[in-house]
Amino acid sequence: MARVRTHLVWDWNGTLLNDLALVVESTNAVFTSVGGLTVSAEQHRIRFRRPIADYYAEVLGRAVDAAEFERLDKIFHDAYRVGMAGCRLAGDAAGAIRSWAGSQSLLSMWFHDELVPAVETYGLTGMFRRVDGLRGTVGGDRKAEHLARHLAALEVDGAVTVLIGDSIDDADAAESVGARCVLYTGGFTDPDRLRASGLPVADSLTEAVRLASALN
Numbered sequence: 001m002a003r004v005r006t007h008l009v010w011d012w013n014g015t016l017l018n019d020l021a022l023v024v025e026s027t028n029a030v031f032t033s034v035g036g037l038t039v040s041a042e043q044h045r046i047r048f049r050r051p052i053a054d055y056y057a058e059v060l061g062r063a064v065d066a067a068e069f070e071r072l073d074k075i076f077h078d079a080y081r082v083g084m085a086g087c088r089l090a091g092d093a094a095g096a097i098r099s100w101a102g103s104q105s106l107l108s109m110w111f112h113d114e115l116v117p118a119v120e121t122y123g124l125t126g127m128f129r130r131v132d133g134l135r136g137t138v139g140g141d142r143k144a145e146h147l148a149r150h151l152a153a154l155e156v157d158g159a160v161t162v163l164i165g166d167s168i169d170d171a172d173a174a175e176s177v178g179a180r181c182v183l184y185t186g187g188f189t190d191p192d193r194l195r196a197s198g199l200p201v202a203d204s205l206t207e208a209v210r211l212a213s214a215l216n
Contacts, residue, residue, distance in 0.1 A: 005180060005215050007156045008100050011165030012108035014187025019087040023188060026079035030072045036060045045190040050142045050169040089122055090186060096205035097127050105130040107150045109143060130154050143173035151177060162212040171199055180215045182208045
């Protein structure tokens with residue numbers, strides 16, 4: 001018998017937080033720093049993927065090794081921090097969170113010590129059983145291992161979990177722990193790429209929660 005999905009894991013950047021424009025701006029700061037061409041939001045959504053070093057390498061047309069990526073990642077995050085105060089939640093984020101009947105948590109690839117106060121700033125403190133961000137100093141990796149640790153800390157089985165996120169990497173992470181995934185078109189990934197995955201796809205977070213509630 002299928003197990004009921006009782007726990008929801010939210011992605012942050014590009015999902016609950018509407019920061020696509022800032023991410024594209026910060027990404028272009030990376031590309032221009034090494035003489036590369038800039039990308040539009042549409043181009044970013046078509047090409048973005050994790051590991052982010054692979055995305056950078058594709059756009060720059062050359063390999064990006066670990067040492068260079070560490071430097072480029074710092075450029076990205078320095079630029080992002082300059083503009084992050086101007087970001088807002090997705091329009092229906094708070095209502096979508098409240099509409100889920102089970103337990104909820106938040107897992108982001110943004111730095112943990114900056115994520116936690118941001119969640120408080122946006123008035124979401126207390127809505128999640130657990131909030132986890134990246135505890136390293138360099139970003140850009142895949143989400144799967146982070147999701148496994150997040151669920152282990154919660155003592156929640158992937159079989160009763162659904163993740164709402166905006167990227168194929170979110171879907172891959174969910175699959176790796178036996179969870180289901182609903183993909184949201186308002187973030188970093190082109191909607192056609194999301195629909196090609198064959199997974200449930202939503203154009204709003206409210207719809208995403210409705211689809212997640214119907215999964216078994």
